[in-house]
Amino acid sequence: xxxxxxxxxxxxxxxxxxxxxxxxxxxxxxxxxxxxxxxxxxxxxxxxxxxxxxxxxxxxxxxxxxxxxxxxxxxxxxxxxxxxxxxxxxxxxxxxxxxxxxxxxxxxxxxxxxxxxxxxxxxxxxxxxxxxxxxxx
Amino acid sequence: xxxxxxxxxxxxxxxxxxxxxxxxxxxxxxxxxxxxxxxxxxxxxxxxxxxxxxxxxxxxxxxxxxxxxxxxxxxxxxxxxxxxxxxxxxxxxxxxxxxxxxxxxxxxxxxxxxxxxxxxxxxxxxxxxxxxxxxxxxxxxxxxxxxxxxxxxxxxxxxxxxxxxxxxxxxxxxxxxxxxxxxxxxxxxxxxxxxxxxxxxxxxxxxxxxxxxxxxxxxxxxxxxxxxxxxxxxxxxxxxxxxxxxxxxxxxxxxxxxxxxxxxxxxxxxxxxxxxxx
Numbered sequence: 001x002x003x004x005x006x007x008x009x010x011x012x013x014x015x016x017x018x019x020x021x022x023x024x025x026x027x028x029x030x031x032x033x034x035x036x037x038x039x040x041x042x043x044x045x046x047x048x049x050x051x052x053x054x055x056x057x058x059x060x061x062x063x064x065x066x067x068x069x070x071x072x073x074x075x076x077x078x079x080x081x082x083x084x085x086x087x088x089x090x091x092x093x094x095x096x097x098x099x100x101x102x103x104x105x106x107x108x109x110x111x112x113x114x115x116x117x118x119x120x121x122x123x124x125x126x127x128x129x130x131x132x133x134x135x136x137x
Numbered sequence: 138x139x140x141x142x143x144x145x146x147x148x149x150x151x152x153x154x155x156x157x158x159x160x161x162x163x164x165x166x167x168x169x170x171x172x173x174x175x176x177x178x179x180x181x182x183x184x185x186x187x188x189x190x191x192x193x194x195x196x197x198x199x200x201x202x203x204x205x206x207x208x209x210x211x212x213x214x215x216x217x218x219x220x221x222x223x224x225x226x227x228x229x230x231x232x233x234x235x236x237x238x239x240x241x242x243x244x245x246x247x248x249x250x251x252x253x254x255x256x257x258x259x260x261x262x263x264x265x266x267x268x269x270x271x272x273x274x275x276x277x278x279x280x281x282x283x284x285x286x287x288x289x290x291x292x293x294x295x296x297x298x299x300x301x302x303x304x305x306x307x308x309x310x311x312x313x314x315x316x317x318x319x320x321x322x323x324x325x326x327x328x329x330x331x332x333x334x335x336x337x338x339x340x341x342x343x344x345x346x347x348x349x350x351x352x353x354x355x356x357x358x359x360x361x362x363x364x365x366x367x368x369x370x371x372x373x374x375x376x377x378x379x380x381x382x383x384x385x386x387x388x389x390x391x392x393x394x395x396x397x398x399x400x401x402x403x404x405x406x407x408x409x410x411x412x413x414x415x
Contacts, residue, residue: 013335018301019342025301026308026346033312 028066054080154266161290165306167277169298170325175274176204180370181387183238187269193243194286195276206368216244249282261289292319298326299338322349326357329403353386356401
C-alpha cells in the first residue's frame with residue numbers, strides 16, 4: 001500500500017534512481033580514468049580560444065565536476081589580451097564567419113545568430129570576460 | 138574412466154596438443170558470486186564431456202574447493218606447483234562426479250604477492266595444452282591477485298549482480314581487461330519480482346551500461362545456496378531451473394547454443410505452490 005502511495009505521488013522507482021546515479025558516476029569515472037582524452041580536449045580548447053585571445057597556456061585548467069544531476073566541465077582559461085585580428089583557423093572545415101574583416105569575439109559569437117551581415121566592430125571591449133554581451137543594435 | 142586417463146596421458150606426451158581456452162571469471166567487487174559461477178560453469182562444461190580444469194587464483198582466501206565439495210581431497214596447491222614442490226598432476230584433484238573436471242586449489246596460508254605473474258601465466262599456458270577449458274577463479278579487487286588471474290587468460294567472464302556497486306566495479310574491470318580479450322557477461326542473483334516492481338536494476342539496465350555479450354542470467358534462488366551448503370554444484374542437478382541456466386551458459390561458451398539468453402521471470406502463485414523445490 002505504501003508502495004502504491006509512493007508511486008501515486010510520483011516518487012521514482014528506486015531502480016530508476018540507481019540507473020541515473022550509475023550513469024553519472026560512470027561518466028565521471030571514465031573522465032578521471034582517461035587523462036589523455038581530457039588533456040587532448042584541453043589542448044583543443046586552448047587552441048580554439050587562442051585564435052581570438054592570447055591565452056595564459058601555463059595556467060589553463062580543465063576539470064570535471066560531478067554535481068547533483070549532471071557532470072559539468074569547468075574550464076578556467078586565463079586570457080591575457082584579445083587579438084586584434086583572429087589568427088587563421090587551421091586547415092579543415094571552413095569557419096562559419098561571414099565577413100573577412102576582423103571581428104571581435106563578442107561579435108563573432110553572436111554572428112551565427114545574426115540575420116544579415118553586420119558592420120565590422122573595431123571597438124575593443126574592456127570587459128574581456130564578458131564575451132557574451134550582446135552588441136547594441 | 139580408463140579411456141579418459143589414457144587420453145590424458147597421451148595428451149601430455151603426444152605432439153598434437155590441444156589449445157584449450159583460458160577463461161578468467163572476474164568482477165572487481167567481492168561477494169557477487171565469482172566462485173559459485175566458476176564452479177557451476179566448470180561443472181556444466183565438464184558434464185558435456187569437455188575436459189575442464191578449475192584454477193583457484195584467490196591465494197590466501199581459498200574457496201573454490203569448498204564450493205565444489207572437494208575440500209577434503211586437496212593435498213597440494215598452486216604455489217606448491219609453481220615452487221616445484223610437487224608436480225602438476227600431484228596437485229590436480231579429480232572430481233568423482235564429473236571425472237573430466239579437475240581442480241587446482243589456491244594456497245590458503247600464503248599471499249597473492251607470493252605468486253609470480255609470469256610463472257602463473259606459464260602454468261595456465263601449460264594447462265591449455267592439456268584441457269579444453271581452463272577456468273580461473275579471480276580474487277576480488279584489482280591488485281596483484283587480479284593481475285595474476287587475468288595474465289594467462291584470453292577470455293573473461295564478468296559476473297555482475299544488479300547493484301550499483303557491482304556494475305560500477307564491473308565497468309572498471311572491463312576497462313582493465315583491455316581490448317585484446319573477449320569479455321562476456323553473466324548477470325547473477327537477479328530477483329525478477331523486484332525488477333518487475335522497479336526495485337532492482339533489470340538485466341537491460343545493467344547491460345545498457347556494460348554493453349557486453351550476455352552469456353546468461355542466474356536467478357537469486359535457494360537452490361544455489363543449498364547446493365553450496367552441500368558442496369554439490371547446482372549445475373549438476375538436472376531438476377533445478379538454476380542448474381539449467383548454468384548448463385545453458387556452458388552451451389553458449391561452447392558455441393552449441395546461440396540466440397538471446399533467457400531472462401528468469403517471476404513465477405506464478407501456482408508455480409510457487411506446486412513447482413517449488415525444498
